[in-house]
Amino acid sequence: MLALLLTVAALGAAALFFLQLYRTESRLRTPWTPDRSSRLFAQRPLPPPVEGTFLSSPHYTLPLRTRGRDVVDARGRRFKLASVNWYGASDELMVPGGLDVRHRREIARAVRRLGFNSVRLPYSDEMVATNPPVDARLVAANPDLAGARALDVYVAVVEALTAEGVAVVVNNHITSATWCCGADPCDAGWANDHLPAALCRVRQTEDQWIEHWETVMARLADNPLVIGADLRNEVRGLWGTMPWARWAAAAERAGNRLLRMNPDWLIIVGGTESQNDLTGVATRPVVLDLPDRVVYSAHVYSWSGWGSWGGRYATRSYPSFVQSARKNWAYLVEGDVAPVWVGEFGAPRSPGRGDANYWNNLLRYLKTIDADFGYWALNPRKPRHNETETYALLEDDWVTPVLDYRLKDLTELMRAGTTT
Numbered sequence: 001m002l003a004l005l006l007t008v009a010a011l012g013a014a015a016l017f018f019l020q021l022y023r024t025e026s027r028l029r030t031p032w033t034p035d036r037s038s039r040l041f042a043q044r045p046l047p048p049p050v051e052g053t054f055l056s057s058p059h060y061t062l063p064l065r066t067r068g069r070d071v072v073d074a075r076g077r078r079f080k081l082a083s084v085n086w087y088g089a090s091d092e093l094m095v096p097g098g099l100d101v102r103h104r105r106e107i108a109r110a111v112r113r114l115g116f117n118s119v120r121l122p123y124s125d126e127m128v129a130t131n132p133p134v135d136a137r138l139v140a141a142n143p144d145l146a147g148a149r150a151l152d153v154y155v156a157v158v159e160a161l162t163a164e165g166v167a168v169v170v171n172n173h174i175t176s177a178t179w180c181c182g183a184d185p186c187d188a189g190w191a192n193d194h195l196p197a198a199l200c201r202v203r204q205t206e207d208q209w210i211e212h213w214e215t216v217m218a219r220l221a222d223n224p225l226v227i228g229a230d231l232r233n234e235v236r237g238l239w240g241t242m243p244w245a246r247w248a249a250a251a252e253r254a255g256n257r258l259l260r261m262n263p264d265w266l267i268i269v270g271g272t273e274s275q276n277d278l279t280g281v282a283t284r285p286v287v288l289d290l291p292d293r294v295v296y297s298a299h300v301y302s303w304s305g306w307g308s309w310g311g312r313y314a315t316r317s318y319p320s321f322v323q324s325a326r327k328n329w330a331y332l333v334e335g336d337v338a339p340v341w342v343g344e345f346g347a348p349r350s351p352g353r354g355d356a357n358y359w360n361n362l363l364r365y366l367k368t369i370d371a372d373f374g375y376w377a378l379n380p381r382k383p384r385h386n387e388t389e390t391y392a393l394l395e396d397d398w399v400t401p402v403l404d405y406r407l408k409d410l411t412e413l414m415r416a417g418t419t420t
């Protein structure tokens with residue numbers, strides 16, 4: 001009898017737990033109704049970019065260095081990275097998105113018109129190692145690139161951006177050419193030669209990773225608006241097993257090799273655990289042969305915080321979110337220790353309440369600390385199956401801005417700390 005009662009009680013408790021979970025998830029997915037300021041923003045034309053925030057403006061004197069929490073120019077004037085990610089080169093097709101729809105010059109102009117002064121441009125190691133001729137259909141709107149190889153297309157896109165005065169941060173995103181970041185352990189770090197040979201389609205040693213970097217950067221070393229190398233996207237280990245010190249040492253080896261090619265590049269180092277965790281910097285900073293070159297990078301999404309006591313960022317209050325961000329990365333900014341570029345974050349065009357909660361907390365905090373940032377992403381379409389990208393800031397024509405709550409906040413964030 002007692003056993004039966006206990007079983008019934010346990011089943012009841014489990015049912016309540018799942019009901020509660022279901023209710024919470026449904027609430028997070030309930031569509032968010034845009035607030036008044038977002039609705040007003042959508043009715044007006046996009047405000048023009050602030051010219052003084054671009055590196056091409058006469059305000060700035062290259063090269064860039066770091067000073068405390070800021071990236072600064074040769075005269076000490078802060079250059080805030082207001083960036084957007086333009087993906088595609090690191091994916092299956094090995095070509096930045098949109099070149100089938102628009103000439104790269106027009107897309108570069110659209111980036112500038114949105115107000116972004118810099119672009120994070122991901123590539124895969126496989127793109128560099130195989131460097132295949134690209135399918136002419138993928139560059140249909142760029143007939144001058146017909147027959148070009150993947151790396152030539154990549155370089156042409158960089159040059160189109162810098163010709164518009166938009167700075168570029170090159171990013172090694174993933175080893176095999178595919179959407180990042182799946183569960184494949186072969187893509188979880190900068191090298192995979194410690195894994196069984198049969199496991200990885202694309203095998204890579206640390207040396208090869210650095211050689212690929214040198215191949216890409218050799219093509220860009222004379223371009224002053226190529227400002228930095230974001231060494232590796234979302235380094236991670238199985239169940240949190242990537243020691244920061246191991247990654248920091250590899251980042252130093254790669255960073256020093258690149259600085260021998262061009263001493264003026266910023267070397268960007270992401271945190272471990274999918275770029276969430278920069279706590280190790282406090283005791284083990286990245287130290288390069290040349291000082292004042294290291295910029296750290298954090299990625300912050302609505303699902304970040306997963307598995308922690310405080311829960312995912314979609315569910316957290318503002319104080320709880322700030323506490324987590326501060327512990328993971330923002331202590332470096334608030335303590336004026338080193339710059340942290342929030343190199344990826346983003347939300348869908350039609351957010352649920354959880355997305356909106358995350359977004360509002362994050363953007364409020366980024367404005368408060370006047371952060372360097374890189375929104376994910378520009379692209380209206382994903383490379384696979386030409387799927388719609390709900391995080392896009394451009395419509396399918398690759399030039400028309402999506403005027404909603406995201407661009408409203410990004411526009412405000414771009415202007416945070418400026419007097420113009």
Ligand SMILES: *[C@@H]1O[C@H](CO)[C@@H](O)[C@H](O)[C@H]1NC(C)=O
Nearest residue numbers: 100101381385386387396397
């Ligand atoms: C993807 O869809 C867009 C919008 O319909 C279209 O302009 C583009 O040509 C498509 N690309 C491919 C490769 O199908």
